[in-house]
Amino acid sequence: MSVVLPLAVTWVSGAALVFLDGRRTWVTVLAMLALAGNLVTLMPLLDAPVAQVLAGGWPEGLGIRLTSDPLGVMFALMAGLVLLGALAFEFARGISWPRLPAVIVLLACGLDGLFLTADAFNFYVFFEITMLSSLALTAYGPDRARFREALLFAFVNAVGSVFFLGSVAALYRMTGTLDMQGIERALAGAPVGTALPVAALLLVAFALKLGIVPFHFWVPGVYVGATTGIAAVLGGAVSSVGTYGLLRFGAGLLPQDVALAREALQALGGVSVLYGALLALGRTRPAAVLAYTAVSQAGYVLVALSVGGPAGYAAAALVGVVNALDKGLLFLAAGLPGRVGRVSVLLGALSAAGLPPGVGFFSKYALLRAAGTAEAWWVVLLVVAGGGLGLSAMIRLHQACAWDTRRRAPVTRGPLARLVVAALAAATVALAVWPEPLLVWGERVGMRLGAP
C-alpha cells in the first residue's frame, strides 16, 4: 500500500468538501468516510517494512521523500482517530459552520503529510497547512469571544513557524540538503555544538506547539471556551505535532545537542510537569483543569527526551502517543453529560495519571524504567511526584465534571456522542489489557532513533 494514499484520500476529499454545505448530514457523513478511509490506508503501513516514495520521480537526494516510518505512521493513526471522533462528536452536537467537516479533513491531510514526510521544508509546508486549519477551527463555536483566543493562538503560531523556518534555512545552509537523512548524515561527523543555536530554535518552535513552560501561556485561553470537539482536536491531534517534532528533529537529527542540553531539558520538563499539575488543582471548570494537565503531560515528553538512548526515546514516543489518545478522550468525555461521560472521564483520568487500567500506566512505566536504567534519579523522583500531583489533578477533573452545573445546549444525536466517547474509552482499556503491539512499536521507534 502506497505511502501517498492517506495524503491523496484526505487531500482530494477535503478539497471537494470545501464546496459542500457541512451542515447537511450527508456531507458530514462523507467527511467521516474520508477520515475513516485515512485510517484504513494508514493501518497497513504500520506493520509493513519501511517504504518510501520520491515525489515527482526525482532522484534520491533531490526529490521530496515520503516515508512510512513507524514513528510517523503511529502518530498519524492516533491523530486521525482523534479527528474522526471529534468530527462525529461535533456532528452529534450539531454543526453550525458549513466548512467545518472540510477543514477537519484538510487538517487530517496536513497532519498526514507532516508525519509521513522525510524532507525538512516539506515538513514546514504541512506544518503551515496544519496551523492554518487549526486556526480556523479555534474560531469556531457559538461563543463570540472565540476570535480573541484564536487571534492570540494565531500570533503565537506565526512566530513559532518563523522560528522553525529559520532553523530549516540554517540547516540547509550548514548541510546543503533538505532531506532529513541527508542532514542527519552530514551533522553526524560535525564537532559537538555546531548546530546548538539551530537546536535551540527548534526547541522553542516545538515547545510553543506543545505548550511547555514557559511557552504555555496560550493554552488555557484557547482550550477553555472552545467547543468540545475542537478542544479534543487541538489537545489530541495538533499538540502531537510538537511531540513528533521534538522526536524527529531532536532525537533524530540533533542527538548530540539533545545530550548536551540534558539538564536544561530536564529542568524545563520538570517545571512543566509540576507547574501544570499544581495549577490544575486550583481550577473549577473541566476545560481549564484539562488545559493545565495538558501542560503537565507535555513536560513528560521533554523529560523522556532528556533521558536519551533507545529506551528514553521509546518512552518519549510512547508518552506522546498515549497522551494524544488520552487528551482526545478526556476533552470529549468532559463535554458529554451523563453516565457514559463520567465513566469515560474516570478511565481517561486514570490513564493520564499513569494508573491501571489506563494505557498511560505503560507509558509512564516505560519512562520510569528508562530513567532507572540510565540512573537519572531526579527523573525518577520527578515522575513519581508528578504522578501523585497528576492523580490529584485528575480527581479534581472528575469532581469538576460531576459538579458542572452550567446549562449546556442539549446534544441532538445523543446516542452517537455516547458511542464515540465509549469507543475511545474502550480503545484505551483495550490497549491497557493488551499493550504488546504498542510496546513493540515503542521499542522499534527507540531503536531507529537511538541507533548511532
Place this chain on the structure above:
Amino acid sequence: MILLSSAAVASLFGAGIALLLRRSLVAMIVGASLVSNAAFVFLVAAGGHLGHAPIAPVVGDPNDPLGQALALTGLVINLGTTAVLVALVNGVWATDRTLDLDDVARAARREDDAREDPA
C-alpha cells in the same frame, strides 16, 4: 555580502518584533508579516553569496536557486496566514468594536470576572 544580508534579516526581524509588541492589532499583523519576510530573506541568503544569478546560460559559479524557490513557497504560505490573521482581526472588530489590544484584553478580563467560576 554576508554582512549585508545578515543586517537585512536582523533589521527586518527587529522591526517586525517591535511592531508585534504594539497595541494596534493591525500593527501586529504587519509585524508578523515582517518577521516572516525576515525568514525568507534568510532562506534566499542560505543559497550562497558567490554573486552570479542562477539564470541560464550559467556564467561562473552561480548561487543556489533552491533558497529562492523555498522563499517563493513561503511567501505564498505567508499570504494565506496574513489573510487568516486579517479575518480574525475582523472577527474581533465585529465582537468588541475595537482594534486596540488593551481594550480587547480588558473586555476579556471583564467577561472572565462576570462568569461565576473563572477559568
